Amino acid sequence: MKKTGLISKSAYIRGLQCPKSLYLYKNNYADREKPSPELLERFRKGNDFGALAWQLFPGGMDMSPKMQYPGVLLVAADRVKQILLQYHDIILYEAAFCHQPCVCIMDIAVRSEGLLYAYEVKSSVNISSTYLNDAAYQYYVMSKAGFAPVQMNIVHLKEGADLNELLHVEDMRVTDVTRQVLDLQSDVEEHVRQLLSALQTEDTLLIPRGEQCEFPYHCDFVSYCTRQEKKIKITP
Ligand code: SF4
Numbered sequence: 451m452k453k454t455g456l457i458s459k460s461a462y463i464r465g466l467q468c469p470k471s472l473y474l475y476k477n478n479y480a481d482r483e484k485p486s487p488e489l490l491e492r493f494r495k496g497n498d499f500g501a502l503a504w505q506l507f508p509g510g511m512d513m514s515p516k517m518q519y520p521g522v523l524l525v526a527a528d529r530v531k532q533i534l535l536q537y538h539d540i541i542l543y544e545a546a547f548c549h550q551p552c553v554c555i556m557d558i559a560v561r562s563e564g565l566l567y568a569y570e571v572k573s574s575v576n577i578s579s580t581y582l583n584d585a586a587y588q589y590y591v592m593s594k595a596g597f598a599p600v601q602m603n604i605v606h607l608k609e610g611a612d613l614n615e616l617l618h619v620e621d622m623r624v625t626d627v628t629r630q631v632l633d634l635q636s637d638v639e640e641h642v643r644q645l646l647s648a649l650q651t652e653d654t655l656l657i658p659r660g661e662q663c664e665f666p667y668h669c670d671f672v673s674y675c676t677r678q679e680k681k682i683k684i685t686p
Contacts, residue, residue, distance in 0.1 A: 454649045456520045456553045457642065462587045463580060466641060467666065469648035470657040474671045476649060481674040495613050499573035500557055503605045505619045507558055507569070510541030515555070523553050527595070530559075534597055538564040549594035552642060556588055557605070568592065568599035569624065575607045577625060580666045585627055586634035590642075593635075602631045 455476060457465075465472035474481065485493075504510065511533070515526035527548035533540065538561060545559040558569035570585050581604060589602050604625050607613065611621035648654045659679065663669045 454551055454646055456523060456548075457551050457645065458518075458523075459554045459584060459587050459591075462552075462638075462642070462645070463584055465645040465648070466583060468657060468662045468669060469645060470654050470675075471669050471671055472645060473649055473654040474674065478671075478674065482670040483673050485670070496573040499607075499613065499617065500571045502617060502619065503558065503569070503571040503622060504543050506605065506622065506624070507541045507560055510543050510558070510560075512543050513546065514544035515546055520553075523555075524548060526555075527553065531595070531597075534559075534561060534566070537561060547588075547592045547595045547597060549591050551646070552587075552591045552594065554588040554591040556592065559599075566592075566597055566599045567601045567603065569603045569605050571605045573607060573613050575609055575611070577604055577606060577627065578666065582627060582630050582634065583638075586631045586638050589631045590635060590638040599628075601626055602628045 461472055461475065464475060513526060513530055513533075515522050523546055526546040530542060530545045530547065533542065540561045542559045542561075543557070545556045547554055547556065556568050557571040560567040560569070568588065570581075570588060572581050585602050585604060589599065592599060604627050605622055606625065607617075608621050608623045611617060655678075659672070659675050663672050663675070669675075
């Protein structure tokens with residue numbers, strides 16, 4: 451049986467877009483296209499926006515795992531677990547949760563009088579279906595880990611706010627997506643099962659390019675898949 455490693459939130463979203471992309475990410479990482487400077491800049495602005503969101507809930511503990519290696523994530527998740535078992539009122543930033551092989555990092559987790567509130571930060575105005583899938587996966591992992599939030603929220607840009615300008619907490623909006631996320635829980639369970647199974651077989655590599663290659667994101671294996679498909683066509 452092949453090792454699948456941990457399934458992070460971004461791996462889950464990648465796999466939802468295309469299981470082959472997840473397979474390649476796990477097995478042919480070096481064949482990815484390098485991120486463009488524009489994409490790197492978008493990531494940087496997104497990270498800045500995430501850090502600004504901490505100011506909505508000041509005084510929390512930064513739990514960011516120092517690296518994204520599985521062993522580090524598991525230790526980080528265990529630390530979060532121990533803290534949540536100990537404190538009924540606490541704010542955690544970048545808190546890891548794990549229900550093997552699924553892992554997620556919640557941008558902001560607020561425990562108040564024993565109840566847990568989760569806040570995922572997204573640096574755009576609209577809440578897309580991908581963001582809801584993303585939040586649904588996090589809810590899934592947190593609840594399976596024994597820490598189901600009573601409320602799942604998305605922190606995003608207010609209408610009219612511009613990510614390219616200097617932003618303040620007043621430019622942020624919090625939207626409760628608990629109902630949508632709960633409705634997606636059985637889908638998440640099924641998708642996780644399908645992705646784990648797709649990671650077990652090389653048949654996943656037979657998935658051809660299609661509309662999924664650009665939606666919801668440009669897949670970073672487009673060049674690789676294009677080359678592979680050409681090779682297959684010229685092979686007698
Ligand atoms: S390029 Fe298309 S077919 Fe290839 S892995 Fe990406 S999404 Fe899948």
